[in-house]
């Protein structure tokens with residue numbers, strides 16, 4: 001395999017990792033602050049993508065679509081939190097899993113009722129449609145590069161939000177001690193709604209950006225959600241830093257596994273067999289990664305206790 | 307006990323109703339209902355498996371589709387090789403396919419047990435949300451593996467032409483196959499009731515409620531939970547083999563996380579930790595699917611609403627509504 | 636049998652971050668004795684018990700039980716090796732009756748937790764020893780009551796019954812009198828007085844009357860350190876103890 005191809009795949013992995021991070025960050029925040037496991041996080045990703053596709057189709061502007069995705073997913077997040085999620089904070093994980101699984105059914109089927117079963121298509125904005133030339137004449141998709149940059153900026157923004165702002169301090173306090181923050185006179189209910197909405201908006205934003213690469217369809221959030229879980233298990237629940245490390249790791253390992261494993265098996269198998277074995281095994285690579293990390297660090301790479 | 311509880315009456319009534327159901331369906335001239343009832347029996351068995359881990363042991367597995375699907379593929383792989391008269395593999399020794407249900411069941415149970423052992427060994431090192439996410443992830447790993455492995459149909463799955471055989475029974479007759487499944491369902495219920503009341507069951511319930519105490523008493527919670535998880539996976543695996551036989555088809559859908567969610571929903575709709583919870587749950591699910599599925603293609607939307615309602619407002623499930631709070635001893 | 640102590644604790648240490656909970660603790664428990672461990676709140680007494688039982692891993696030091704180093708053994712191993720402990724805050728199976736809690740200990744003692752078929756209800760090999768243990772702590776009339784419905788003091792008794800059912804070679808009791816009314820405490824004192832002949836007791840207790848009437852030896856733990864070990868008289872008269880611990884009380 002050539003170095004350029006490898007480099008291209010590495011960037012693809014990074015781009016995928018950044019998208020995963022936008023998902024995982026919301027999940028891990030919600031878990032860290034409210035102690036809630038939210039299976040319906042993937043539905044918010046889907047809502048973002050549909051909102052973007054619908055608005056972009058109606059107005060012709062991808063950018064308006066992108067704004068719409070954040071607004072729609074954030075608004076859906078507020079609604080869901082106020083109607084359902086806040087009844088679940090004091091429940092056990094089983095109830096949380098079931099209720100949010102029910103939300104998936106409702107949101108997915110609801111989306112199908114509105115938009116139908118056929119996928120929608122979303123085009124990247126014109127000036128990002130082609131490739132850009134990086135150093136040494138190396139060409140790469142401008143849109144994917146933009147995702148990496150934007151994702152990186154969002155990650156930075158989130159970091160600053162949590163470490164530097166007043167809201168962030170409250171979020172971290174809420175993580176440490178619910179009673180304490182309530183005693184400080186912060187309205188805990190509002191804080192939770194805000195945290196949930198931030199997570200939802202991030203997921204919707206990720207969905208919209210990915211919508212221009214994949215097709216926009218019902219159920220699109222679910223594979224990403226499960227990968228985001230893997231990311232969180234690897235990174236350590238509740239840790240934004242862990243989510244970042246885990247996302248990049250999963251994105252890169254997954255992407256590289258897909259391109260390198262068939263070639264690797266081709267060294268000692270015929271091409272057809274190598275392709276099928278390679279494909280089958282590469283689909284497992286990140287789970288194997290997760291298993292290995294679990295064996296050595298059951299609490300994830302970035303332990304939350306520190 | 308002076309008198310039988312309402313729950314016991316409900317259980318007896320359900321058992322009898324299922325036993326005579328084929329006659330009713332035949333009298334109504336609705337043979338398709340027998341297939342529906344067979345699905346109830348099989349899904350019940352799958353949920354009985356999960357209920358052992360989840361209800362008795364408090365292990366919230368979101369990956370039981372893995373065992374259900376492995377059971378299904380055990381059937382599909384063995385039967386498809388028998389169908390084409392090709393051995394499954396020839397080295398280091400020859401293994402042929404088979405169309406004998408008894409062998410298929412055994413293989414399904416053993417394979418899903420092995421899978422549960424590995425998944426359990428890793429996931430039981432953790433608890434709480436981690437456990438949920440890890441069981442989900444490993445099931446997903448098997449799902450993607452079957453999708454990308456082309457030998458047994460990949461994404462399209464695997465069909466077989468005729469139902470497998472059982473000594474002395476015409477399995478092609480829907481009623482006969484229904485009774486096979488029903489007997490296994492009762493066996494599963496009996497087994498799980500027995501386990502729950504046994505010494506092991508006592509330790510398992512203690513592991514759910516207070517691990518620290520169990521360990522201080524000299525019983526290692528990890529081993530108890532792992533054993534329960536493996537038995538649970540085996541029961542669900544057997545159900546998977548039956549389901550594949552009923553449909554004469556197995557595909558990665560059986561391994562998908564929606565399937566895991568569905569099995570869990572069955573347990574919850576009926577009532578967690580209740581002996582007949584899985585049966586009631588499966589019954590409600592199939593009836594719901596049959597009625598609403600006939601009216602609208604969006605029936606799962608309404609299923610979601612019902613499920614949400616049950617979780618938020620009726621935590622005892624249907625048995626809780628019908629028969630009151632669970633009894634303890 | 637030589638006169639070797641049943642339980643030897645050698646140089647145990649445990650820190651939680653900057654806080655040193657146990658600091659180079661060395662003490663032992665001899666056959667037939669009650670060794671009381673006293674000290675102010677937060678001195679590290681419960682931490683020490685947890686280290687002995689394997690619930691907390693030690694930063695350094697050794698626990699030797701019946702001549703055997705317990706390193707590498709987990710909580711369940713150590714319980715089966717014969718360490719019968721009670722928790723400071725009762726830790727019981729709440730949805731079980733008192734009897735079934737004790738039956739759990741009996742089945743552990745018998746090593747029969749992997750039996751899947753026989754119903755435990757009415758299984759005499761479990762119920763009889765369990766009933767006997769409940770009787771010893773005067774709880775037999777409450778045997779069929781759900782643990783969640785037992786009073787605080789009854790739960791303390793149940794904790795002891797579970798330890799008894801394990802037939803341990805040493806008892807580690809973390810404040811068994813707490814929450815037990817004067818009548819109950821008196822009975823318990825009488826009971827522990829006898830119990831020491833079955834197996835020695837490491838007794839953590841804030842009730843000084845109980846400690847002074849029961850203990851063969853007393854160790855005083857302050858800020859994780861053993862500042863004195865000796866007979867009741869020694870401890871009463873030890874100036875360091877008076878100052879650090881009994882201070883105002885004496």
Ligand SMILES: Nc1ncnc2c1ncn2[C@@H]1O[C@H](COP(=O)(O)OP(=O)(O)OP(=O)(O)O)[C@@H](O)[C@H]1O
Pocket residue numbers: 651654656674675676677678679680681682683723
């Ligand atoms: N898991 C833990 N993490 C951090 N600090 C702990 C932990 N367990 C105990 N501590 C601290 O260690 C110190 C010793 O606690 P320990 O419970 O051993 O005291 P104790 O002597 O049993 O007190 P008491 O008489 O109140 O029961 C206390 O300051 C306590 O706050």
Ligand SMILES: [Mg+2]
Pocket residue numbers: 680681682723809
């Ligand atoms: Mg203490």
